[in-house]
Amino acid sequence: MTEIVTKVNLLGLDRQALEVLFAALGEKPFRARQLMQWIYHRSVTDFDAMTDLGKSLRAKLQECAEIRVPEVVSEQFSEDGTRKWLLGMDSANGIETVFIPDHERGTLCISSQVGCAMDCSFCATGKQGFNRNLNAAEIVAQVWLANQRLGAIHGLERAITNIVFMGMGEPLANYKHVLTALHVFLDDFGYGLSKRRVTVSTSGLVPNLNKLAEECDVALAVSLHAPNDALRDVLVPINKVHPIAELMDACRYYVRNQDRSHVHITFEYVMLAGVNDGLDQARELAVLVADIPCKVNLIPFNSFPGTQYQRSPDEVIERFAEYLWGKGIVTITRRTRGDDIDAACGQLAGKVQDRIHREQRMRDQMEVRV
Numbered sequence: 398m399t400e401i402v403t404k405v406n407l408l409g410l411d412r413q414a415l416e417v418l419f420a421a422l423g424e425k426p427f428r429a430r431q432l433m434q435w436i437y438h439r440s441v442t443d444f445d446a447m448t449d450l451g452k453s454l455r456a457k458l459q460e461c462a463e464i465r466v467p468e469v470v471s472e473q474f475s476e477d478g479t480r481k482w483l484l485g486m487d488s489a490n491g492i493e494t495v496f497i498p499d500h501e502r503g504t505l506c507i508s509s510q511v512g513c514a515m516d517c518s519f520c521a522t523g524k525q526g527f528n529r530n531l532n533a534a535e536i537v538a539q540v541w542l543a544n545q546r547l548g549a550i551h552g553l554e555r556a557i558t559n560i561v562f563m564g565m566g567e568p569l570a571n572y573k574h575v576l577t578a579l580h581v582f583l584d585d586f587g588y589g590l591s592k593r594r595v596t597v598s599t600s601g602l603v604p605n606l607n608k609l610a611e612e613c614d615v616a617l618a619v620s621l622h623a624p625n626d627a628l629r630d631v632l633v634p635i636n637k638v639h640p641i642a643e644l645m646d647a648c649r650y651y652v653r654n655q656d657r658s659h660v661h662i663t664f665e666y667v668m669l670a671g672v673n674d675g676l677d678q679a680r681e682l683a684v685l686v687a688d689i690p691c692k693v694n695l696i697p698f699n700s701f702p703g704t705q706y707q708r709s710p711d712e713v714i715e716r717f718a719e720y721l722w723g724k725g726i727v728t729i730t731r732r733t734r735g736d737d738i739d740a741a742c743g744q745l746a747g748k749v750q751d752r753i754h755r756e757q758r759m760r761d762q763m764e765v766r767v
């Protein structure tokens with residue numbers, strides 16, 4: 398009988414968990430730091446190449462562990478420098494990861510789930526429905542792969558300076574795995590990013606938002622999109638469970654829990670023509686966020702097939718932004734990036750599954766032909 402041994406994927410373990418693993422193997426904790434440097438600073442996945450680990454430890458690792466990254470199903474380049482990877486997570490599921498260079502900043506937009514259960518009415522991922530959570534290794538692997546593809550060399554110029562959970566999925570609905578991934582992103586022996594440069598974006602899962610406030614210090618973006626419950630119930634249905642007042646309390650709690658005095662929350666607000674873009678709504682929004690240190694990020698709606706919404710005209714967005722500025726609220730209008738490769742906010746979906754299935758069908762056909 399052949400024994401099937403499931404190897405642990407080390408990309409899914411933060412430093413603390415690696416130390417537990419090494420202790421179980423009869424090794425010292427500092428081995429975890431050495432191993433992380435090989436994986437995250439030098440992009441090495443072959444245990445044999447990790448020369449300072451010693452032969453017997455390398456052999457032990459070969460037996461029980463692996464460093465496995467998903468298959469890159471496709472890679473697309475936008476005219477503006479944006480890059481998008483479609484990653485095959487298993488035979489049926491794919492997700493997208495997007496790299497957005499902007500002057501000295503390089504932002505990687507990663508996914509936390511295949512699809513999303515939150516069903517926001519203006520979001521292509523939401524329309525696709527929920528397939529499954531990504532595990533911590535699958536979340537961390539997105540950064541590992543992008544880093545490798547971008548040819549980043551640790552200590553030299555950094556390709557990825559910022560990570561945002563703004564790809565597919567609701568990160569706080571996959572709390573445990575997202576938290577582990579955050580540890581790897583922030584750890585000096587992992588990607589060593591500062592807390593300001595790692596952003597969790599949420600539609601407002603209040604209980605887990607409160608947990609995050611207590612357990613991890615990262616930047617927070619809240620997808621508000623409407624200044625009152627009647628409208629937010631329609632746009633962001635989780636609002637029916639955790640209405641705006643509760644969400645605002647959680648935001649205040651979040652700010653109080655962070656260990657920096659200059660901390661602020663980013664409120665995301667998608668601009669939907671004739672739906673949430675009027676001056677009355679700007680007024681309501683200004684009152685709502687008045688006592689929260691924040692900035693507002695206006696996102697021109699990105700269209701997708703079958704949607705009932707339209708993007709607000711530029712002048713309407715400008716007027717909305719000007720009103721908020723007038724109230725002393727820092728308001729940024731997000732530029733749409735990677736338009737030509739469908740890499741913009743809320744467009745990561747639909748086609749993913751289609752393409753995975755198409756690639757799979759092509760592979761099956763090739764196998765039949767051979």
Ligand code: SAH
Pocket residue numbers: 513517519520521562563564565566567568598599600618619620665666667696697698699700742743744
């Ligand atoms: N689920 C999380 C993070 C992923 S979505 C969240 O909702 O915050 C990242 C951002 O893109 C969110 O602010 C989301 O509301 C926004 N978004 C979704 N669909 C969009 C679309 N079609 N056009 C513009 N922004 C969109």
Ligand code: SF4
Pocket residue numbers: 513514515516517520521522523524564565566567599600620
């Ligand atoms: Fe999910 Fe965010 Fe899209 Fe809403 S906007 S459906 S929470 S991915």
